[in-house]
Amino acid sequence: MKTLIFVEMKEGSPVGASLELFSAAAAIGAEADAVCVEAKEGGLLEDAVTDAVAKKAADGGYALVLLAATPVGKLVTARIAARLGAASVNDAIALKEEGGKLQITRPVYGGTIQETLQVEAPVAVVSVRGGSYAAPEAVPEIAPIASDAELRARVVEVLAEAGEAVNLEDAKVIVTGGRGIGSEENLKMCAELAQLLGGAVGGTRPVIENGWLPRMQQVGQSGKIVAPDLYIACGVSGATQHLSGMVGSKYIIAINKDEEAPIFSVADVGIVGDVKKVLPLMIEEFKKKKV
Numbered sequence: 001m002k003t004l005i006f007v008e009m010k011e012g013s014p015v016g017a018s019l020e021l022f023s024a025a026a027a028i029g030a031e032a033d034a035v036c037v038e039a040k041e042g043g044l045l046e047d048a049v050t051d052a053v054a055k056k057a058a059d060g061g062y063a064l065v066l067l068a069a070t071p072v073g074k075l076v077t078a079r080i081a082a083r084l085g086a087a088s089v090n091d092a093i094a095l096k097e098e099g100g101k102l103q104i105t106r107p108v109y110g111g112t113i114q115e116t117l118q119v120e121a122p123v124a125v126v127s128v129r130g131g132s133y134a135a136p137e138a139v140p141e142i143a144p145i146a147s148d149a150e151l152r153a154r155v156v157e158v159l160a161e162a163g164e165a166v167n168l169e170d171a172k173v174i175v176t177g178g179r180g181i182g183s184e185e186n187l188k189m190c191a192e193l194a195q196l197l198g199g200a201v202g203g204t205r206p207v208i209e210n211g212w213l214p215r216m217q218q219v220g221q222s223g224k225i226v227a228p229d230l231y232i233a234c235g236v237s238g239a240t241q242h243l244s245g246m247v248g249s250k251y252i253i254a255i256n257k258d259e260e261a262p263i264f265s266v267a268d269v270g271i272v273g274d275v276k277k278v279l280p281l282m283i284e285e286f287k288k289k290k291v
């Protein structure tokens with residue numbers, strides 16, 4: 001299946017979830033070409049990507065266009081598909097070729113179930129969730145392409161949220177605080193553990209709503225979808241809207257004082273106890289390992 005990969009760039013480097021698309025293409029035995037797109041000075045990246053990728057896909061006769069399911073990727077997936085008259089699927093977690101047809105699995109209803117779709121159209125445009133496939137060992141060739149789309153909107157200001165040392169989607173370890181952590185002060189224990197493990201701090205929605213962490217660190221259905229190697233949930237109940245953002249994690253440790261908490265149903269290791277007592281012990285042990 002002739003495949004075109006759109007690689008999203010951030011500050012001059014490919015976004016991790018975009019590189020995983022090479023493994024997604026390899027998993028279905030597809031030959032893949034990769035492109036990145038530069039927006040015209042001040043132009044919207046979404047407009048530039050839609051225009052340049054749709055033209056490239058049409059001219060090259062590609063049967064599959066893959067994008068990472070980032071905010072930009074998800075926005076342009078439908079737009080590119082509309083230009084090509086193609087099938088459009090967001091948030092894929094697995095691709096398979098069956099009898100010459102592409103099958104796509106994705107979570108629905110906030111991750112409570114997964115559905116598999118079969119593409120009947122000759123062309124499909126699909127965004128794939130970060131963490132669904134491993135990143136390739138080396139970065140393959142990525143050709144820059146330009147867009148000559150008319151400027152319909154201009155970016156006048158970009159406000160970057162301060163305070164996120166590590167991008168959650170790229171972090172290999174995430175320590176998440178839930179309401180059970182109790183206070184902004186206690187959340188510093190999550191940050192300390194994350195720092196010791198070279199990871200990032202996440203929060204559940206109540207933690208974000210209390211203003212203990214910036215919004216871009218929310219994990220879940222209305223926050224970030226993450227799939228790190230290790231996810232440590234501290235005082236998190238495990239509501240479906242939270243689980244749908246982190247069940248793809250490779251190894252999950254949950255600390256909760258309620259042994260019936262739903263988070264334990266997805267945890268590899270469950271610690272029933274007071275997070276304020278357990279976290280200092282974990283921090284102490286990891287500090288010893290670092291010395």
Ligand SMILES: Cc1cc2nc3c(=O)[nH]c(=O)nc-3n(C[C@H](O)[C@H](O)[C@H](O)COP(=O)(O)OP(=O)(O)OC[C@H]3O[C@@H](n4cnc5c(N)ncnc54)[C@H](O)[C@@H]3O)c2cc1C
Pocket residue numbers: 177178179180181203204205206207218219220221222223224234235236237238239240241242245255256257258261273274275276
């Ligand atoms: C449309 C919609 C979208 C949503 N999107 C999101 C989302 O993106 N992300 C998200 O997280 N939520 C989201 N929510 C909210 C979600 O439904 C839950 O309310 C939320 O995830 C609960 O957060 P929590 O686990 O921190 O808090 P709680 O559910 O209150 O759980 C706190 C947990 O801490 C435990 N605990 C308390 N004290 C201690 C202690 N000392 N030691 C150990 N454990 C302790 C308790 O036993 C409990 O299990 C969404 C809801 C809706 C309706």
